[in-house]
Amino acid sequence: MKFHKEGRVSIVLATLVSLGLIIAANYWFGDVQAVKMLAIALAFALMVIILQFFRNPPRRMLSMSDAIIAPCDGKVVVIEEVEDHEYFKGKVRQISIFMSPTNVHINWYPIEGETVYSQYHPGKYLVAWHPKSSTDNERHSIVTRNPKYGEVLTKQIAGALARRIVNYAKVGEQTGQGEELGFIKFGSRVDLLIPLDAKIEVNLEQKTIGGQTILATFNNKG
Numbered sequence: 001m002k003f004h005k006e007g008r009v010s011i012v013l014a015t016l017v018s019l020g021l022i023i024a025a026n027y028w029f030g031d032v033q034a035v036k037m038l039a040i041a042l043a044f045a046l047m048v049i050i051l052q053f054f055r056n057p058p059r060r061m062l063s064m065s066d067a068i069i070a071p072c073d074g075k076v077v078v079i080e081e082v083e084d085h086e087y088f089k090g091k092v093r094q095i096s097i098f099m100s101p102t103n104v105h106i107n108w109y110p111i112e113g114e115t116v117y118s119q120y121h122p123g124k125y126l127v128a129w130h131p132k133s134s135t136d137n138e139r140h141s142i143v144t145r146n147p148k149y150g151e152v153l154t155k156q157i158a159g160a161l162a163r164r165i166v167n168y169a170k171v172g173e174q175t176g177q178g179e180e181l182g183f184i185k186f187g188s189r190v191d192l193l194i195p196l197d198a199k200i201e202v203n204l205e206q207k208t209i210g211g212q213t214i215l216a217t218f219n220n221k222g
Helices: 005-028 033-053
Strands: 066-069 075-084 090-099 106-108 113-123 141-145 151-157 165-167 179-184 188-194 214-217
Touching: 005 033, 075 188, 090 214, 113 165, 141 165, 151 165, 151 179, 188 214
Parallel strands: none
Antiparallel strands: 066 214, 075 090, 090 188, 106 179, 113 141, 141 151, 151 188, 165 179
């Protein structure tokens, strides 16, 4: 199993804490077997949680120029028409995917094209499924422009546990569908704002696989 580069510090810290916990239990409670076993169990649980969170399993990315592919693993919690005040200044379709702590937390570009907008917004840390988390929480918005199909905004949103958004986007950079966009640590949400005429291919509560699940398809624009 491979682990993502964003987890290096966390994995090292978790290892040190786990070892420290076991050493302390042996030093202070060496004769109390129950305490020693509890310390080992806690250390093991901590390492399992951290390692599974930063896992980076191999996967075959779907490549479809006329489709919008899921930017993350998770569950579809919103499909609705909204008024975007940040970039589009008009009505768009929003698809929101909730990422639980058990999901892989890497984010990928949903379409290929040029990054024309990348903006970080400080904010609150409401639970990721809160309706206002999309506009009030800490977040990073990235717009990818495809010369044939138009623009898609991908929004990384921090949740109550996720206090660290990592974003790799650079304005003017050409990116491919399925390339890594960033990482969100410890539970979060990703919103997509897409053209109204795109055909939705998923349903509410449907689970998504980043880089593989088709969220929507573009109408043929020649």
